[in-house]
Amino acid sequence: xxxxxxxxxxxxxxxxxxxxxxxxxxxxxxxxxxxxxxxxxxxxxxxxxxxxxxxxxxxxxxxxxxxxxxxxxxxxxxxxxxxxxxxxxxxxxxxxxxxxxxxxxxxxxxxxxxxxxxxxxxxxxxxxxxxxxxxxxxxxxxxxxxxxxxxxxxxxxxxxxxxxxxxxxxxxxxxxxxxxxxxxxxxxxxxxxxxxxxxxxxxxxxxxxxxxxxxxxxxxxxxxxxxxxxxxxxxxxxxxxxxxxxxxxxxxxxxxxxxxxxxxxxxxxxxxxxxxxxxxxxxxxxxxxxxxxxxxxxxxxxxxxxxxxxxxxxxxxxxxxxxxxxxxxxxxxxxxxxxxxxxxxxxxxxxxxxxxxxxxxxxxxxxxxxxxxxxxxxxxxxxxxxxxxxxxxxxxxxxxxxxxxxxxxxxxxxxxxxxxxxxxxxxxxxxx
Amino acid sequence: xxxxxxxxxxxxxxxxxxxxxxxxxxxxxxxxxxxxxxxxxxxxxxxxxxxxxxxxxxxxxxxxxxxxxxxxxxxxxxxxxxxxxxxxxxxxxxxxxxxxxxxxxxxxxxxxxxxxxxxxxxxxxxxxxxxxxxxxxxxxxxxxxxxxxxxxxxxxxxxxxxxxxxxxxxxxxxxxxxxxxxxxxxxxxxxxxxxxxxxxxxxxxxxxxxxxxxxxxxxxxxxxxxxxxxxxxxxxxxxxxxxxxxxxxxxxxxxxxxxxxxxxxxxxxxxxxxxxxxxxxxxxxxxxxxxxxxxxxxxxxxxxxxxxxxxxxxxxxxxxxxxxxxxxxxxxxxxxxxxxxxxxxxxxxxxxxxxxxxxxxxxxxxxxxxxxxxxxxxxxxxxxxxxxxxxxxxxxxxxxxxxxxxxxxxxxxxxxxxxxxxxxxxxxxxxx
Numbered sequence: 001x002x003x004x005x006x007x008x009x010x011x012x013x014x015x016x017x018x019x020x021x022x023x024x025x026x027x028x029x030x031x032x033x034x035x036x037x038x039x040x041x042x043x044x045x046x047x048x049x050x051x052x053x054x055x056x057x058x059x060x061x062x063x064x065x066x067x068x069x070x071x072x073x074x075x076x077x078x079x080x081x082x083x084x085x086x087x088x089x090x091x092x093x094x095x096x097x098x099x100x101x102x103x104x105x106x107x108x109x110x111x112x113x114x115x116x117x118x119x120x121x122x123x124x125x126x127x128x129x130x131x132x133x134x135x136x137x138x139x140x141x142x143x144x145x146x147x148x149x150x151x152x153x154x155x156x157x158x159x160x161x162x163x164x165x166x167x168x169x170x171x172x173x174x175x176x177x178x179x180x181x182x183x184x185x186x187x188x189x190x191x192x193x194x195x196x197x198x199x200x201x202x203x204x205x206x207x208x209x210x211x212x213x214x215x216x217x218x219x220x221x222x223x224x225x226x227x228x229x230x231x232x233x234x235x236x237x238x239x240x241x242x243x244x245x246x247x248x249x250x251x252x253x254x255x256x257x258x259x260x261x262x263x264x265x266x267x268x269x270x271x272x273x274x275x276x277x278x279x280x281x282x283x284x285x286x287x288x289x290x291x292x293x294x295x296x297x298x299x300x301x302x303x304x305x306x307x308x309x310x311x312x313x314x315x316x317x318x319x320x321x322x323x324x325x326x327x328x329x330x331x332x333x334x335x336x337x338x339x340x341x342x343x344x345x346x347x348x349x350x351x352x353x354x355x356x357x358x359x360x361x362x363x364x365x366x367x368x369x370x371x372x373x374x375x376x377x378x379x380x381x382x383x384x385x386x387x388x389x390x391x392x393x394x395x396x397x398x399x400x401x402x403x404x405x406x407x408x409x410x411x412x413x414x415x416x417x418x419x420x421x422x423x424x425x426x427x428x429x430x431x432x
Numbered sequence: 433x434x435x436x437x438x439x440x441x442x443x444x445x446x447x448x449x450x451x452x453x454x455x456x457x458x459x460x461x462x463x464x465x466x467x468x469x470x471x472x473x474x475x476x477x478x479x480x481x482x483x484x485x486x487x488x489x490x491x492x493x494x495x496x497x498x499x500x501x502x503x504x505x506x507x508x509x510x511x512x513x514x515x516x517x518x519x520x521x522x523x524x525x526x527x528x529x530x531x532x533x534x535x536x537x538x539x540x541x542x543x544x545x546x547x548x549x550x551x552x553x554x555x556x557x558x559x560x561x562x563x564x565x566x567x568x569x570x571x572x573x574x575x576x577x578x579x580x581x582x583x584x585x586x587x588x589x590x591x592x593x594x595x596x597x598x599x600x601x602x603x604x605x606x607x608x609x610x611x612x613x614x615x616x617x618x619x620x621x622x623x624x625x626x627x628x629x630x631x632x633x634x635x636x637x638x639x640x641x642x643x644x645x646x647x648x649x650x651x652x653x654x655x656x657x658x659x660x661x662x663x664x665x666x667x668x669x670x671x672x673x674x675x676x677x678x679x680x681x682x683x684x685x686x687x688x689x690x691x692x693x694x695x696x697x698x699x700x701x702x703x704x705x706x707x708x709x710x711x712x713x714x715x716x717x718x719x720x721x722x723x724x725x726x727x728x729x730x731x732x733x734x735x736x737x738x739x740x741x742x743x744x745x746x747x748x749x750x751x752x753x754x755x756x757x758x759x760x761x762x763x764x765x766x767x768x769x770x771x772x773x774x775x776x777x778x779x780x781x782x783x784x785x786x787x788x789x790x791x792x793x794x795x796x797x798x799x800x801x802x803x804x805x806x807x808x809x810x811x812x813x814x815x816x817x818x819x820x821x822x823x824x825x826x827x828x829x830x831x832x833x834x835x836x837x838x839x840x841x842x843x844x845x846x847x848x849x850x851x852x853x854x855x856x857x858x859x860x861x862x863x864x
Contacts, residue, residue: 291738
């Protein structure tokens, strides 16, 4: 093995700059850990003249992808450019040129992970992607190795920092979704186009990656049921709090009897749940294993250096594998055929906030509707509101199936007693 | 490589039984993950006739250590017998016979880890010990690999379940230390001889292991300052709560300017600290890295199956290394010479509860004593108590050095104004 390992970067934005800074500033520790020098050889950028957070060496920058992808001096390619088609093409080219690849690209891994991992294995290359889920938290390594012996039956994740920041501020400062979003955009916590975050797609990609690994089953992005936080109101957060729950955007992956469900949706968590105290832009992944029981892994979900930490830790793993000559041999293909639960097999408790006719008899119409579907109620609260002839009712059901929940939803929507279904969310486990 | 890997166990107590159960029950998943069968070959026990939690195969049990240690059919030895001298001798013998070793023995690793790891490397063998710290939490792997690229500057751990259970019950149920200890012993959460737990020694061993890894410096058990929880009273827990703190037994390891401090002591944590909500017998390790920032890893600290999970995950790693032919090459020797902080270099805030003379002037004597040592006060509370002529004073200082704290302590002890120093604890960071 050579006396140094050279890396090429695709992209030099926030995360790319963090990688360069860490490789330079931690050179001594890195050398101790991997036994050789680690240098940056080339960096693919779009604009050679752009002002940057770091001062790259003059001969690093290039606008020609081949200077990285076909460069015989480069051992490891770090993809931090984002996007899907072009990134995929570059990564495939790098792997076919026998270069190991590290990527932070969750979109790409959620959509094309299986194909990319197969290409890596076929070429004897490592393809690592720790940074693609939950930034600085080494959750992929934990599932692949630390809990390798266990049967994971449940994973719940707060895996999108922007939405967790928004919900935390709505809760603590009694602000509306739109006010907090505007503030978050000003502070740089939310993108100018926030759809990917607030509609839950970003979290869904991460949950597809986690479910694939944790359940050893090839879960696609399309298999994830997604609902974002744009409809969450202060009122719902307040009722949740009153009932002993905290509202979070939860990525929820469960496996029962070999069948799985994966969703991302605003969820009422009991205040005592370990995820309930994960606030602001922090991420956390709760993992339940049959043998180990409850575990939780908490940390920063994004940011220049946290994400760079995961990438450079992957780099350490790649270089150790290079020294041992065992690259491309760590990945285990999914063990099971995908089996998704039907609506009848998905169990949960549900929260409804309704505006109903404020007159005698309405209430019993409502409660019979739940009873006729075999669903009993855990919590029920009725409150007069300013609008004449209207009362607000908030309901938390006992556990039922998603099938029954959908029946109830459509019956409520059609009922003369109900003016409006204001909100409808999933509720986790038991409340305090 | 053979079509199967055979393990030998030293010990068949709670954890050993858990390992056997997991190897048997998870056989199919294990085979998928490592590509071969995993079988139990021999188990060293003290008494062949004893009633056991599991039904071992008739030809497994032996009372002759050599049946495991010198057995040519055995590839991996799992040490779950505990104790120090004999366990050390057996592990050395196994390693010299080119058998990989997995141990859950924190006492042994804290005292003789360096020697054992060197013997393993010299013999081309793996020696893994994930289960020795924080049971089911894969914290050793996380520090060695997940955060491999970062500079860890601070680790705080709730790494002893018994004491965390006791402090939680004292806090939530307003009970005394001795009442909770008695209950915990009855429920099997505490040993008949609880000294190792309640005096902090068990936690100290784990912190020595974590500090050695996290700071890449050979930290001995003797380098850890230890204070247990036997002196913690309901009163202190209540005052802590009143001031916005939670009392926890915290293993505290910090590195500043290349020098380290490691301690285990009852500590007042701000309620907002991620470790403050870790309750009952759960463990958690908080890790601060320069690049990644705040992370926390939470889970069960002990128990048959959680601990077995860590052992069997180590087993998966050993077998993967066997298949790749890279055993004994994963360990990195400490990078730095040990440098411990002097008392002048250890910074912290401190909590005092004093009984003082309840007369004019005493209070100003007290405050001047702190002021003359250059220590300012963050919180101060005086309360009359039943004992005539005596007042209780509770003080939380601003940040100072341990050197100044010790000066103040001895001056208070000698002061005519002070009857008694009832308690004296460290305080972490900022309170709410």
